[in-house]
Amino acid sequence: MSVATAHSEPVVPSADETPADETHVTASTATVPAQDDGYWVEPGTSGDDTVQRTGTAEAATETPDGERPAADGDEAADGTAPDLAPMGAVDEQVERDAREFGVYARTGGWAFALKVARSVRPGGEAAGETPKVSAKEFALLAGCSPERVMRYYKAWDKAADDGMVPQFEALAPGEEVELPDADVWLSYYSSRNSATSDRGTAIAAAAEAEGIRPTKALEVAENPTALRAAILADPSTAQAARSALLDRLKEDTSLQTELARDIARTDELKKAVASETQAASRIGYVRQIVENGQVKTPAGQVIDAPAELRAEAERHLSLIDELDDYEDTGEWATEAYDTVKELVVQTVEADPELRVQERRTKFYSSLQKATKVFEELTLDDAVDLDAIYEDDMLQRLEELQQALSTCIATLRKASPEA
Template sequence: MTVTVDLPEPSAPPLAEVHADVARDARAFGAYARTGGWAFALKVARSVRPGGQAAGETPKISAKEFSVLAGCSAERVMRYYKAWDKASDDGLVPLFEALAPGQDVELPDADVWLTYYASRSSATSERGTAITAAAEAEGIRPTKALEVAENPTALRAAILADPGTAQAARSALLDRLKDDPALQTELARDIARTDELKKAVASETRAADRIGYVRQIVENGQIRTPAGQTVDAPADLRAEAERHLSLLDELDGSEESGEWATEAYDTVKNLVAQAVEADPELRVQERRTKFYSSLQRATKVFEELTLDDADDIYEDDMVQRLEDLQAAINTCITALRKASPAH
């Protein structure tokens, strides 16, 4: 059987036994715990005269004079002043004109303080407003985002030292790139000037192209032959492409896709070559397409030769090369004529 005994809680010492300075600190702490920054904003609001009110009309003093007495900057005083001003516009606290020095009023809860108070002057700038809006959209306190924005050296140190921070920075940059053409250009320029990044981009582009080659076969059911023909993919080839693509799609973001992409591409490409060789009609058409493509390229190159200044550029080797080319063309023409149906 368990017996519960209620013990008396230790009682606080009578106020008469507490040092006056300790009691004052405790009361100040309690006021701040309940009201947060409102307790200090009230001191500013009831002591600093509003704009447009002359010094002789009120015992209140200017924000600069108040800051001298407080031993802080006038800018800091004005941040509390502006917070009270915004809250008074919303009817949360009395107007400045309704307050007298030393007057106490009921203050809002501490939870709403940060809604009105900008702990940094940058928060009121256009840049600060944008950062604040982005922070609120991400569900974090704007003061945290503003602090990071005002200390890029600290941000750089965190990115260099911590993979998690670097990953967050990378994701943020990618999101920003979508709507920032200037940043796109700058980043592309940085990549072009950095050999390691150029190699990495080339490698990833090659892997993406190879994955795209396999994906196109799976999704469209067609293959592109080495000569550039587009034909329907055999069922077994398409099934093998689907198998490799499923392996690629299962890779997570941290896994390298280069080797997997190369294996898939090489396997499928070999199967395409085998499919071409296994089909006599396709094989002939492939040779015809490849030959005609080469002929078009050769014709274009020869047409681009400029012979107007041949007198000035004569070389024996040039003549010999052209004579060899002429002989090769004659041989080719003879072979084609023999293969023609009419012959």
């Protein structure tokens, strides 16, 4: 669509960089709806015929869901224009304001970006080659900062690269072109300088992937103290932060190390980790029975789980899987583990062959542990035996020798060759 804008004087948003600040401009001099960083709020009037600019943009034209709110004189739900009362002669200034309001309602920030694009000299063009001016000169004429002008300039440049609008070189001062719809504007414009940095670009990309506006994510990133306050005060915010950290931990090895170090240095966290580790291990024991149909006995041998044991393990596991993320699994894991372990013992004791094999496995396990410990017992590192000698040492070794002799004699009697 072709739109007409007034050319009596260059107009861009106020020089105030802080959205919360308010600027006043008289109605007789305002030529376009006031905008701050790409946003506009419908002005209010007072007795001295002043209009006030403030706040965020789309409050005037959109609801939070992206739909423009109904207003007096707006289109009806069926798309037809409402009946209007007959009007008499309309003041020329009022009529011009209404036309330019319509331009902004249809195009949003594009109307302002066009003023910059057709008036600011692009890089590579000398001052004498074009009637256009530099961004700094344009900002001085407009009464705002060069940084703000450049944000509109960069938004137009990105859109031109995508073929949405003409390139700067194709535009002359005062030229009118067809502008994109208003809802496309925020895809190209950012009210924050940080959005142009590598960090800002990454944040903006992540925000778009999550389906939110980049400006919201950039605002949070620029105010970590506010983020900390929200996390400390609001459980749902803390939960969102926890989920985000877990996702980041998968690829950020430095963060993994730092977080592990923090846990190791905090007693409360160490206890919590130990408790959760135990619960996870017990749940894994029960899950193994359900998924593989096998179970490990107390002595360490792996046997096929009977149908009754598998059914009981599956029942407990289903209860655990139904728990919400915020619910403690400790008690449920302990109950499932104890129940299954008891059934395993009963299974072993009910089968004579399994019972014998269990005792044999347990004996071998104990023998291997004792052998390993005794092999590690050495006097090679003692330079002076007199310095380490204790009566208790000799007594314990003599008792161990006697126990071994008894054990050996008993095993010899049980030997088939005896």
